[in-house]
Amino acid sequence: xxxxxxxxxxxxxxxxxxxxxxxxxxxxxxxxxxxxxxxxxxxxxxxxxxxxxxxxxxxxxxxxxxxxxxxxxxxxxxxxxxxxxxxxxxxxxxxxxxxxxxxxxxxxxxxxxxxxxxxxxxxxxxxxxxxxxxxxxxxxxxxxxxxxxxxxxxxxxxxxxxxxxxxxxxxxxxxxxxxxxxxxxxxxxxxxxxxxxxxxxxxxxxxxxxxxxxxxxxxxxxxxxxxxxxxxxxxxxxxxxxxxxxxxxxxxxxxxxxxxxxxxxxxxxxxxxxxxxxxxxxxxxxxxxxxxxxxxxxxxxxxxxxxxxxxxxxxxxxxxxxxxxxxxxxxxxxxxxxxxxxxxxxxxxxxxxxxxxxxxxxxxxxxxxxxxxxxxxxxxxxxxxxxxxxxxxxxxxxxxxxxxxxxxxxxxxxxxxxxxxxxxxxxxxxxxxxxxxxxxxxxxxxxxxxxxxxxxxxxxxxxxxxx
Numbered sequence: 275x276x277x278x279x280x281x282x283x284x285x286x287x288x289x290x291x292x293x294x295x296x297x298x299x300x301x302x303x304x305x306x307x308x309x310x311x312x313x314x315x316x317x318x319x320x321x322x323x324x325x326x327x328x329x330x331x332x333x334x335x336x337x338x339x340x341x342x343x344x345x346x347x348x349x350x351x352x353x354x355x356x357x358x359x360x361x362x363x364x365x366x367x368x369x370x371x372x373x374x375x376x377x378x379x380x381x382x383x384x385x386x387x388x389x390x391x392x393x394x395x396x397x398x399x400x401x402x403x404x405x406x407x408x409x410x411x412x413x414x415x416x417x418x419x420x421x422x423x424x425x426x427x428x429x430x431x432x433x434x435x436x437x438x439x440x441x442x443x444x445x446x447x448x449x450x451x452x453x454x455x456x457x458x459x460x461x462x463x464x465x466x467x468x469x470x471x472x473x474x475x476x477x478x479x480x481x482x483x484x485x486x487x488x489x490x491x492x493x494x495x496x497x498x499x500x501x502x503x504x505x506x507x508x509x510x511x512x513x514x515x516x517x518x519x520x521x522x523x524x525x526x527x528x529x530x531x532x533x534x535x536x537x538x539x540x541x542x543x544x545x546x547x548x549x550x551x552x553x554x555x556x557x558x559x560x561x562x563x564x565x566x567x568x569x570x571x572x573x574x575x576x577x578x579x580x581x582x583x584x585x586x587x588x589x590x591x592x593x594x595x596x597x598x599x600x601x602x603x604x605x606x607x608x609x610x611x612x613x614x615x616x617x618x619x620x621x622x623x624x625x626x627x628x629x630x631x632x633x634x635x636x637x638x639x640x641x642x643x644x645x646x647x648x649x650x651x652x653x654x655x656x657x658x659x660x661x662x663x664x665x666x667x668x669x670x671x672x673x674x675x676x677x678x679x680x681x682x683x684x685x686x687x688x689x690x691x692x693x694x695x696x697x698x699x700x701x702x703x704x705x706x707x708x709x710x711x712x713x714x715x716x717x718x719x720x721x722x723x724x725x726x727x728x729x730x731x732x733x734x735x736x737x738x739x740x741x
Contacts, residue, residue, distance in 0.1 A: 276504065278454060283510045286534045287413060288456035291443045294538075296405045303541050307408055309696045310372050311720050313548050314382040315346060315735060316703035317371050318364035320628075322347040323706045326479055330363045343391045344732040347707045349739040354391050355490045361387035362486020366433070369610050370552040370703070371485075374545055375686065376659040377418020377432050378555070381546060383485035384437030385410030385444055388493055390735075392448045393728025400723035400731065402448060410444030411543040419532035419542065420510070423588060423659060424521035426471065434469020434484025435520055439509070441492020442499075449500055459496040461505025464516045466491030475596060477608035547686035548696055551626050553610040556589045559664030559680035560613065564620040566678045567668055573676075575622050575640045581648040582667040583613045584679065586658035594650040601645045606631035617666060618644035657681050712738040 279285060321327050331348065334356050341351035346361050365371055365383035372382050385407055393403040417436035425432045442463035446456045469484040499505060509515050510530060517528045551558050560583050567573060585593070593613045594600065600612035609615045609631055618641045619630045635641060656663040665679030682689050691699070697717065704713040712734075719726050719734045 276507065278457075279507045282457070282507045283530065283533050284457045284460040284507060285453070286537065287443065287460065288453040290537050291409055291413075291447055291456055292451070292453040294405065294409060294447070296401045298538070299405065299408050300541065303408065303544055304404065305693075306544060307404060307411065308720050308723060309691075309693055310382050310411070310546065310548065311386065311404075311407065311723075312700045312717065313696055314365050314371055314386045315716060315720070316700035317368055318346040318361060319708065319735075320370070320703040320706040321364040321367040324367065326367055326482060327360075327364055330360050330483070334360050343394050344736045346735045347739065348736060354395050355493065358387040358391040358489040358493065359483070359486040361390065362484075362489050363482050366485045367482045368552050369554060370549055372546050372548050373555040374415045374418055374542070374547070375555065375662050375683075377415070377421055377423070377436070378426070378659070379414055379418030379421075379436055380433040380485060381411045381414035381418075381437070381440065381543075384433065384441055384488040384492070385414060387486055388441040388489035389444050389448060390728065390732060391489070392445055392493060394732040396448065396728075398448055398728045400726040400728065403728045403731070404723050406444045406447045408543060409447055410440045411546060412541060413443050414440035415542045415546060416533050416537075420517065420529050421521065422527045422529050422532070424517070424524035424527040426592075427524045427527075427588075428520060428522040429471050430520050431469040431471045431473075431481055431484050434481070434488055435467045435516070437485055437488025438463040438467040438491040438495065439516070441489050442495040443492075445493040445496035446499065449496055451496060451500055455499040457507055458503065458505040459492075459499035461507055461509045462495035462498050462503065463492055464506065464509035466495060467516060467520075474592065474611065477599070477603070477605050477611075479607070545687075547683070548691045548699070550684050550691065550695075550699070552628060552631070553616050553626065554593055555683065555685075556585065556593055556662050557613055557616050557664065558685065559662055559683040560585065560617050560666055561620045561626050562680050562684055563664060563666045563678040564617045564668075565624055565626075567666065567676050568621050568624055571676060573621060573668065575644055577670050577672075578621065578644060578668055579647070579671045580669040581617060581621070581644065582669075583617050583648060583650045584653035584655075584665040584667065585613060585650060586656040586663065587652050588658065589662075590650060601648070602642055603636060606636065609636060612645075613650050614645040614648040615641065618642075618648055621668070653679075655679055655681060661686055708738050
């Protein structure tokens, strides 16, 4: 076995992870993370009503063996890794899951399926599950901060790449790995991490599977390390390490110090934002701006001669490029990543929810006509990447121009959603798949997770499907 290094980043993270105890988590963080658990569960339950969920289950079941773990909102049980994969698909499939903007990275959609699966199979306590979840969210977020947008610019989906390392540590924590083996687990996770972002060009479903695959990769790396399989020790900073290979020409943007700065004293997990809209988080401030102008000035589509969506230029390739496709999105998934469509739908309908992503909305002539008159311009007031700032300028037929701008996107920073708002979102999502009393049982289990086991939680997430 290679000599153990004491100077690697993975060693610092492994030492932190191995020594971390539940009482080390600030009380405020524990409660906040319960909100995030409810949020990712609600989104997953809602996702079960959509076509991609059934297609994912059909495909995964083809190779599945004996069943041991629960699938959120479904009656079927699957082997551990298969359950983690589809739970990740459900968690991220509607693009309604939490986000840290600076990566950007969606941490819960990989970490929660990972810890839920291992926690259920190993009958872990609720406190241990929450501890591993907190660890995974913290590391995923720090990895995103270190990437600093570089991987997205290179053509990777940061969530799908960085979730592997976070899940390796979260899984390793639940499996009881010591610091040496947690180093190995991270090193091995560097070789499972890959997630191309070509889905942006055609609205394909690749992105939906990335977090679940990260959960599978991370737990596989942890289990290999538990068996003594040797992983590289310089997975992050090495000459051929994760950041050089995945950041490519943008590797100078990488900030490796973000991985370890104030580790344990500053919890960046607390900065992760819960989404108010089921579309790309980059668009939320502009959507809010459009709705604010519509309500303030009683705007109707016939009043509007043109619209500018104001976004940071580094976000254009996510939500503005390939304009013909995005102005008339053929599917809900393309619409979720269209600045032109989402802002136009918000101006026409005064809201942006699942209904605005249904076929009748995608073919609404009023929305499409307005999208054809919508352009994107650089946001001179943007606070990106700290926040997903955005705004709109609406040019009226009478010659006036109305503007509105949101520096801090709703859900983030000082505008974080309250528990009551998170609960309303959860119940709205859960209503897609289950009755109110079952939703209440899930809420009670999550908010009192320390009094329950991981199996209690897993059972609550799908018990109603088995009657």
